[in-house]
Amino acid sequence: MATPEKSTEDEEVYVPLAPPECSHASEPLSPTENGNIVTVVVGTEFMGQRTFLVHDWLLIHYSAYFRNVLEARSGTGENVVELSGDSPKIFAAFYHFLYARTLFSRLDFENIPFEDSEICHIYVFGQDHGIPQLCNAAVDLLFVKNVQTWTSSTDQLHYIYEETQEHSPLRKYMVDWVIRFYPLHPLRENESSFPKDFLIDVIEAITAPDNKICSTTNITSREKVDSMKLDICSKYHDHSPPRDYAPPRDYGSFL
Numbered sequence: 001m002a003t004p005e006k007s008t009e010d011e012e013v014y015v016p017l018a019p020p021e022c023s024h025a026s027e028p029l030s031p032t033e034n035g036n037i038v039t040v041v042v043g044t045e046f047m048g049q050r051t052f053l054v055h056d057w058l059l060i061h062y063s064a065y066f067r068n069v070l071e072a073r074s075g076t077g078e079n080v081v082e083l084s085g086d087s088p089k090i091f092a093a094f095y096h097f098l099y100a101r102t103l104f105s106r107l108d109f110e111n112i113p114f115e116d117s118e119i120c121h122i123y124v125f126g127q128d129h130g131i132p133q134l135c136n137a138a139v140d141l142l143f144v145k146n147v148q149t150w151t152s153s154t155d156q157l158h159y160i161y162e163e164t165q166e167h168s169p170l171r172k173y174m175v176d177w178v179i180r181f182y183p184l185h186p187l188r189e190n191e192s193s194f195p196k197d198f199l200i201d202v203i204e205a206i207t208a209p210d211n212k213i214c215s216t217t218n219i220t221s222r223e224k225v226d227s228m229k230l231d232i233c234s235k236y237h238d239h240s241p242p243r244d245y246a247p248p249r250d251y252g253s254f255l
């Protein structure tokens with residue numbers, strides 16, 4: 001995991017213990033909703049498997065994928081969904097999000113219970129299952145973790161660029177974090193760590209007419225963190241409603 005260069009100002013970096021606010025997050029659903037329980041079997045016996053019992057109205061509200069699956073099965077009595085290609089730990093984060101609207105129970109400086117790779121997997125799970133609010137929560141958590149641990153998650157770039165599409169908010173977040181906080185001179189030394197498309201995105205971001213970060217030399221790291229935190233919702237969140245959200249992959253075999 002790459003670490004940005006330290007400066008005397010970095011000792012004063014603001015540590016946001018709370019994730020950024022989302023001004024577009026939907027209201028929590030009433031727990032008195034009527035509905036059925038869906039059994040979601042995640043993983044495989046060989047790799048590890050866990051069964052979750054989930055209210056269908058929660059899945060339908062947050063996820064375009066589950067909405068499609070459950071509406072296609074309406075009236076059939078079938079209530080088991082198998083996600084053999086997914087990780088129980090990643091689904092557990094989604095499960096926690098469904099009921100508590102956070103990815104885990106306590107945002108603790110000492111113990112965010114996810115590796116950077118797991119946070120990126122949560123994002124991709126949300127992307128692939130049409131759950132934009134889960135993607136937003138993952139970006140929020142990655143930002144909090146990057147600030148608190150003062151790392152750049154650049155070792156996740158190949159995964160991110162393989163699993164997300166152009167203009168993905170997660171790609172945009174990584175580019176903007178790197179041009180703010182990552183020392184750019186090791187780019188050549190660590191060339192193999194950076195996907196070509198990422199380097200192109202970095203060049204485009206640096207040369208964009210509205211880019212003021214790289215050219216501003218008298219801004220402290222704390223000011224950069226504060227300004228980025230203010231931009232998280234508007235720049236790196238997807239506020240599309242799940243019904244209008246098209247998962248980028250073909251999950252037809254589950255229908």
Ligand SMILES: [Zn+2]
Pocket residue numbers: 021022023024025136232233234237238239
């Ligand atoms: Zn937002």
